[in-house]
Amino acid sequence: MRILLTGATGLLGGELLRLLLAEGHETRCLIRADSPNASRLAGERAEILRGDAAREEDLYRALGDTDAILHVAGIEYAPPVVRAASRAGVERILIVGSTSAHSAYAFRSGxxxxxxxxxxxxxxxxxILRPSMIYGSERDRNVHRLLRFLDRSPVFPVFGPGTNLWQPVYYEDCARGVFEALQRPASVHRSYDLPGAEPLTYLDLVKIAAAALGRSPSIVRLPIEPxxxxxxxxxxxxxxxxVDSGQVTRLREDKAYPYEQARHxxxxxxxxxxxxxxxxxxRLRKLGMVRS
Ligand SMILES: NC(=O)c1ccc[n+]([C@@H]2O[C@H](COP(=O)([O-])OP(=O)(O)OC[C@H]3O[C@@H](n4cnc5c(N)ncnc54)[C@H](OP(=O)(O)O)[C@@H]3O)[C@@H](O)[C@H]2O)c1
Structure with a gap:
């Protein structure tokens, strides 16, 4: 297939590009003109087109001659993506959203x-594909920071009881889920959550991460409200x-997601x-980003 991919310079999009090329899909990547990450695509067998996923005209131009768009750059750009795909006659659209659509906090899910x-x-x-928190590389926005903190500090602060649930997904697994949706007609007109294998309490998540580093920090509990x-x-x-107060508010919320539909x-x-x-x-050890 001929695919237009957005977000190819990011963590999930980069892995998707690898899968698409390995499977022989002709892939065009729409990259922002000022992307600080463009060099990540150097040497890839993909066509690179400069443009902004927020702009319908850029998307329309990029969609020419393609069979599908794999839009990873952010569901907030859905309006121009949908308009451009309709105009270009590209029927098949796969859009990466987020499991935060399930949040009970309307400011997050709305x-x-x-x-x-x-x-x-x-x-x-x-x-629609909804990843939970994505981890697995120095390019993730969360777990690599947690690991670097655990690497350096003998003490780890936890806000609240730490019993709320998380279900982070390894970036390669998430990319595989998105890729399979592209390959399988059964996914048309369906939405899938793509979380990790099982929910963990935040405390367990921290302990498992610390153990992977060979560390066992003292946990200090801090009250959330103040x-x-x-x-x-x-x-x-x-x-x-x-961090913002909304993120701290959401620390009280369980982020656990069944994925029977995606499994099936x-x-x-x-x-x-x-x-x-x-x-x-x-990976972080190899890069010298953690010492333990
Ligand atoms: N990371 C998570 O924990 C998480 C959780 C749930 C859902 N998601 C969703 O999963 C998707 C991928 O996440 P990620 O972690 O791989 O993100 P990421 O590493 O930050 O990558 C985002 C990608 O989108 C591109 N992009 C952003 N705005 C753009 C625009 N206006 N035009 C063109 N390209 C644009 C970025 O390009 P530049 O190189 O120019 O920055 C980058 O390639 C996102 O839609 C995100 O909302 C992520």
């Missing part, structure tokens, strides 16, 4: 849900912050966190 509704109402042959109030106050003063239709079989984290630690 925008994702609205974008999903727009995709479902597009009249196109759509599939921290959330302090962050909310700082936000009102427009102070720049590493896509043979989705993600690896357990304790296996993925060992691979990530090995």
């Amino acid at each position: 925008p994702k849900v609205r974008m999903e509704e727009l995709v479902r109402g597009s009249g196109l042959a759509w599939t 921290i959330r109030w302090a962050l909310a106050a700082a936000e009102r003063l427009r102070l720049p912050l590493p 239709d896509l043979d989705y079989a993600p690896r357990p966190f304790r296996e993925g984290i060992v691979l990530e630690v090995a």
Whole structure:
């Protein structure tokens, strides 16, 4: 197939590009003109086109002669993606969203849900793929930071009881799920959650990550509420912050997702966190990013 891929310079999109090329799909990547990550695609057998996924015209131009779009760059761009695909007569669209569409907190789920509704109402042959938190490399936004902290600190602070559930997915497993959806007609007009193998409490997640480094930090529990109030106050003063009060609020929410539909239709079989984290630690050690 001839595929237009967005997000190819990112963690998930990079792995998808590898799978697409390995399977012989002709792949065109839409890359922002000012992407700081463009060099990651140097030497790839893919066609590179400069453009912005927020702009319908750029997408329309990039969609010429393709059979499908694999849109990984963000579901917030669904409106121009849907319009451009309709105009270009490209029926098959696969859109990567997020399991945060399931959040009970409307500030988190609302925008994702609205974008999903727009995709479902597009009249196109759509599939929506929802990763949970993606990890597995120095390019992830979360677990590699956790590992680097655990590598250096004998103490680890946990906000609240740490019993809320998480289900992070190894980036290769998530990419395999998205890729299988492209290959299988059963995925048309369906939405799939793509989480890791099983939910873990945050405390267990931290302990498993620490064990993969050969570390056993002392856990210090901190109350959530005063921290959330302090962050909310700082936000009102427009102070720049590493986390926002919404993220802290969501620490109380379980992020556990069944994936029977993906298992059934896509043979989705993600690896357990304790296996993925060992691979990530090995990678960070090789890069000299952790010492333990
Ligand atoms: N990471 C997670 O934990 C997580 C969890 C749930 C869902 N997701 C979703 O999964 C997808 C991939 O995540 P990821 O971790 O691989 O993200 P990532 O590493 O940050 O990559 C994002 C990619 O999108 C590209 N991009 C962003 N805005 C663009 C635009 N306007 N035009 C063209 N390209 C644009 C970026 O290009 P540049 O090189 O120019 O930056 C980059 O290639 C995203 O849709 C994300 O919302 C991620």
